Amino acid sequence: MSRILKRPMFRRGGPTNTGIMSGLVDRKNYANGPEDPSLASINKERLEANTQAIIDLMNQYSPVPKTRLPIGQFGLNLASGMTVTDALRDPYASFTKADDIRRAQIAKRKQGALSTALVQEMKTPKKGFKILSKKDLEENPAYSSLDPSKAYKINLDTNDVIQIGSGGTTINMGQLKKQTGATKKDKEDLGLREADDVVVEKDAEGNITDFKITSSVDKRMKDIGSAVVKSKLQEADDALRELENYIVELQRQGFKNLPGIGTLQGKVPGIAVSKEGLKLRALLAGYENITLKKRSGAAVTPSELLRVQNELAGAANTADESVFLDILRTNRKILEKQKKATFALYRKKDVESYQESGGLSLYGSPLAQDSTEDLISELEGE
Numbered sequence: 001m002s003r004i005l006k007r008p009m010f011r012r013g014g015p016t017n018t019g020i021m022s023g024l025v026d027r028k029n030y031a032n033g034p035e036d037p038s039l040a041s042i043n044k045e046r047l048e049a050n051t052q053a054i055i056d057l058m059n060q061y062s063p064v065p066k067t068r069l070p071i072g073q074f075g076l077n078l079a080s081g082m083t084v085t086d087a088l089r090d091p092y093a094s095f096t097k098a099d100d101i102r103r104a105q106i107a108k109r110k111q112g113a114l115s116t117a118l119v120q121e122m123k124t125p126k127k128g129f130k131i132l133s134k135k136d137l138e139e140n141p142a143y144s145s146l147d148p149s150k151a152y153k154i155n156l157d158t159n160d161v162i163q164i165g166s167g168g169t170t171i172n173m174g175q176l177k178k179q180t181g182a183t184k185k186d187k188e189d190l191g192l193r194e195a196d197d198v199v200v201e202k203d204a205e206g207n208i209t210d211f212k213i214t215s216s217v218d219k220r221m222k223d224i225g226s227a228v229v230k231s232k233l234q235e236a237d238d239a240l241r242e243l244e245n246y247i248v249e250l251q252r253q254g255f256k257n258l259p260g261i262g263t264l265q266g267k268v269p270g271i272a273v274s275k276e277g278l279k280l281r282a283l284l285a286g287y288e289n290i291t292l293k294k295r296s297g298a299a300v301t302p303s304e305l306l307r308v309q310n311e312l313a314g315a316a317n318t319a320d321e322s323v324f325l326d327i328l329r330t331n332r333k334i335l336e337k338q339k340k341a342t343f344a345l346y347r348k349k350d351v352e353s354y355q356e357s358g359g360l361s362l363y364g365s366p367l368a369q370d371s372t373e374d375l376i377s378e379l380e381g382e
Contacts, residue, residue, distance in 0.1 A: 065221075069095045079245045081252065130153060179202075180199070181197075181200075197213070224350060232293055233292065237360060240331060243280075261277075304337075
């Protein structure tokens with residue numbers, strides 16, 4: 001054994017890439033610092049600060065909206081007779097899906113901010129100036145307007161040509177940067193949403209050096225929400241839904257005639273009306289008292305809804321209950337037309353995003369035989 005260990009292959013010292021170790025290379029020792037000089041120049045503290053500054057700016061001017069739990073759908077499911085567990089299942093699934101999308105957007109935003117900060121941190125060092133020879137002036141068409149009898153130098157970083165010996169006159173030959181609309185990948189790299197309108201500035205190598213959000217999808221969705229609030233469409237929709245759903249509930253409870261409504265029931269004093277009749281009257285009055293407001297620039301006609309609201313109030317004392325229900329269905333259809341007219345002023349994708357996030361949407365009355373999808377098809381055909 002002692003002889004074996006004394007063989008050359010077991011001796012210590014010497015290079016490790018000879019003999020049976022031939023072909024192997026020495027370790028690079030990356031732990032002692034990066035080999036690429038451009039990476040070695042990165043200031044990590046400055047990179048972290050710049051990344052956070054970009055994220056803060058995007059959060060300030062284009063915040064990612066918080067995920068909202070669709071309480072309205074949950075309430076509608078409960079009113080439809082579902083158990084609490086069944087009623088919460090679909091709304092919670094929608095909430096979870098929307099929240100996952102939101103978290104992914106935040107992660108992409110951080111990645112884009114880091115990418116932009118890295119671009120700034122790894123900018124090519126300044127190249128300085130170069131004296132243009134007479135041959136350069138004669139052979140390059142870009143310099144055809146220059147006087148060959150004078151001396152010039154070019155700034156290799158800005159591409160500016162400066163006359164030598166005459167007060168340093170600068171001749172701007174055009175910086176090699178251009179502005180263009182951001183591509184889908186550009187937006188992903190910047191952590192922005194695909195629907196945002198963005199202008200980016202790129203250098204000659206195609207690297208993004210600056211960007212500007214000209215129209216944020218979040219801002220456009222906020223404008224849709226403001227329009228809905230100002231026109232009182234959401235308020236009218238909520239009141240009408242409560243009235244419709246309560247009538248459906250009364251029918252499920254076995255009421256043959258609507259309490260508090262009709263030729264006889266409609267004239268009974270409040271003190272003698274059942275609690276179901278009082279609630280139905282209150283819901284009806286709450287809906288009748290909402291008047292849509294015409295928003296500047298909106299193609300809505302509040303007077304049309306006001307007319308059918310008045311018809312509904314008059315039908316509350318009709319002898320034929322079916323007339324009251326028919327007019328109630330007409331109110332729903334007119335209200336949906338008001339919604340469609342307001343949404344028509346905005347981009348279709350923005351409206352869809354607004355509705356998917358829990359905003360006001362088209363809705364088919366539970367008193368009608370047609371589904372919500374049938375209603376949408378009917379409205380789109382008008």
